[in-house]
Amino acid sequence: MLAASALQQGDLVGFTFFIGTMAMGAASVFFFIERSAVSDKWKLSLLVSGLITAIAAAHYWYMREFWVTTFTGTNASTASPTEFRYIDWLLTVPLMCTEFYLLLKAAGASINMLWRLIGYAILMLVAGYIGEVSAEIGRPIRGFENFGWGVISTIGWAGIVYEIFFGEAKQLADGSSDANVRRAFNLLRGFVLIGWAIYPIGYMTLPGNVLSGSTELAANMNVVYNIGDAINKIGFGLVIWNLAKRGK
Numbered sequence: 752m753l754a755a756s757a758l759q760q761g762d763l764v765g766f767t768f769f770i771g772t773m774a775m776g777a778a779s780v781f782f783f784i785e786r787s788a789v790s791d792k793w794k795l796s797l798l799v800s801g802l803i804t805a806i807a808a809a810h811y812w813y814m815r816e817f818w819v820t821t822f823t824g825t826n827a828s829t830a831s832p833t834e835f836r837y838i839d840w841l842l843t844v845p846l847m848c849t850e851f852y853l854l855l856k857a858a859g860a861s862i863n864m865l866w867r868l869i870g871y872a873i874l875m876l877v878a879g880y881i882g883e884v885s886a887e888i889g890r891p892i893r894g895f896e897n898f899g900w901g902v903i904s905t906i907g908w909a910g911i912v913y914e915i916f917f918g919e920a921k922q923l924a925d926g927s928s929d930a931n932v933r934r935a936f937n938l939l940r941g942f943v944l945i946g947w948a949i950y951p952i953g954y955m956t957l958p959g960n961v962l963s964g965s966t967e968l969a970a971n972m973n974v975v976y977n978i979g980d981a982i983n984k985i986g987f988g989l990v991i992w993n994l995a996k997r998g999k
């Protein structure tokens with residue numbers, strides 16, 4: 752067992768876990784402090800932005816430690832901090848759905864829309880988790896391999912994309928009289944369509960999936976996930992911060 756702080760030379764994955772921890776922590780301080788500098792209307796949204804990065808910072812702390820104590824430089828990293836990763840996502844992705852709800856509340860967003868988004872998110876994440884476990888143990892779970900669970904997970908993601916590009920969320924945004932809200936909505940849904948597409952690419956590097964080029968179970972996927980999280984969680988928060996700063 753290595754010391755928790757022992758980042759090995761050349762450990763790129765560990766590098767991104769360390770950067771991720773710091774970046775999420777710093778973003779949280781920023782969003783929490785800036786909350787007092789925006790109009791009341793957006794204070795709750797900014798609080799949620801800070802919670803998203805704070806929850807991620809705590810889980811990056813655990814994942815970073817898990818990684819540096821498992822990685823030896825030559826063991827091909829056969830274990831991934833899968834549980835911490837998905838506990839983080841199960842909390843933060845529904846909070847990101849809540850950001851859409853808060854953004855569109857003045858335009859008439861219903862609580863049903865929020866529950867639909869959260870339902871899709873949970874389908875996406877539970878199926879993704881089972882698929883990752885199936886890759887770790889090297890056999891199908893309930894008849895589906897890692898790839899099959901990835902397909903089920905993608906249905907959940909598609910549900911969210913449908914909701915914000917064609918469903919109630921899109922209609923509400925179109926009807927909003929606030930140009931800043933429409934602009935922020937467009938940016939946020941761009942994150943969901945393009946930024947979130949980073950994750951299935953990481954997932955496809957798992958053994959038995961379409962992009963797996965090596966036997967390294969965890970390495971490639973974790974780098975991709977860490978980059979995705981930094982872009983999406985901090986980026987999401989910055990869009991909201993920018994909207995809130997524009998006032999009104």
Ligand SMILES: *C/C=C(C)/C=C/C=C(C)/C=C/C1=C(C)CCCC1(C)C
Nearest residue numbers: 879901904905908947950951954983
């Ligand atoms: C802050 C964390 C975020 C925004 C996490 C998002 C995660 C995804 C969009 C994951 C999607 C997946 C698929 C669409 C298929 C393969 C399995 C997943 C879970 C990686």
